[in-house]
């Protein structure tokens with residue numbers, strides 16, 4: 404262990420991209436920051452509006468994840484001074500919990516003398532989050548295709564590739580929170596063979612279309628039967644946007660993660676104008692206030708700065 408202050412910058416992410424439930428993720432140029440150093444007593448400083456209400460004691464997720472890493476490395480768990488901020492909103496489907504887990508793991512690993520590789524940290528993050536999509540995107544940037552390992556503790560199989568050039572995302576963030584767990588609880592335990600086959604085909608087509616820059620196929624490929632139809636009742640406006648976005652400038656649309664944020668992929672200024680007007684009419688029709696961000700993909704994943712004291 405060393406006298407270092409570590410500053411980690413983590414991209415937000417979107418999971419699923421429609422049919423790739425728990426398997427596909429993409430990182431965005433929208434960041435949270437975790438700073439960490441070993442200290443005489445544990446302090447958690449949370450900066451900014453997005454982190455209001457998050458615990459500032461040892462129950463904080465960042466501290467818990469960091470403490471877990473030291474323990475798993477066979478080291479005494481130190482007291483930690485932690486400072487965090489986030490430009491990404493929490494509990495909206497932009498992977499804030501995944502970003503926090505990745506940030507805390509990478510920072511603690513650095514302070515612990517790097518006992519774990521990046522792939523081992525990815526496996527730990529996946530076990531903590533329960534699915535590899537958001538954590539993979541936050542860790543490695545770009546687009547991630549990944550599955551859960553067959554057995555706990557095994558490496559997470561994944562492929563990372565760059566998003567198609569010129570792909571832009573209109574991100575519609577409603578002014579209400581939706582906990583991921585709540586949005587997972589509305590999903591069925593069992594699916595029909597037709598629905599499973601439908602998603603295997605669409606998810607496979609989507610990955611191939613993204614890898615080859617075939618934006619023309621995305622509207623068809625992003626269709627999903629495993630989670631969006633069930634989550635639509637929790638997200639006013641989702642069904643209208645998914646059904647009609649491609650007629651209003653989008654190349655494809657999806658619920659971001661577990662929601663309530665909705666994504667519309669597009670390219671071009673006229674398409675952006677059309678989409679903004681369409682989304683506004685849908686959301687106003689449901690009486691939902693929201694904000695819009697235009698986000699570019701992040702290609703770098705988590706970034707570490709080390710300051711020697």
Ligand SMILES: Nc1ncnc2c1ncn2[C@@H]1O[C@H](COP(=O)(O)OP(=O)(O)O)[C@@H](O)[C@H]1O
Pocket residue numbers: 454457463464465487489492493494495496497498499500501503581582583584660661
């Ligand atoms: N920087 C952070 N520090 C501590 N906890 C965080 C931080 N960021 C996110 N979290 C935790 O993650 C929760 C949100 O996770 P979740 O419901 O999965 O939504 P999402 O990941 O879509 O933002 C927050 O309520 C909070 O408990």
Ligand SMILES: N[C@@H](CCOP(=O)(O)O)C(=O)O
Pocket residue numbers: 416418419424425426495496497498499500534536537583586587630659660661662
């Ligand atoms: N695959 C997960 C992704 C959850 O993402 P989040 O950003 O909403 O936490 C799911 O769809 O439940």
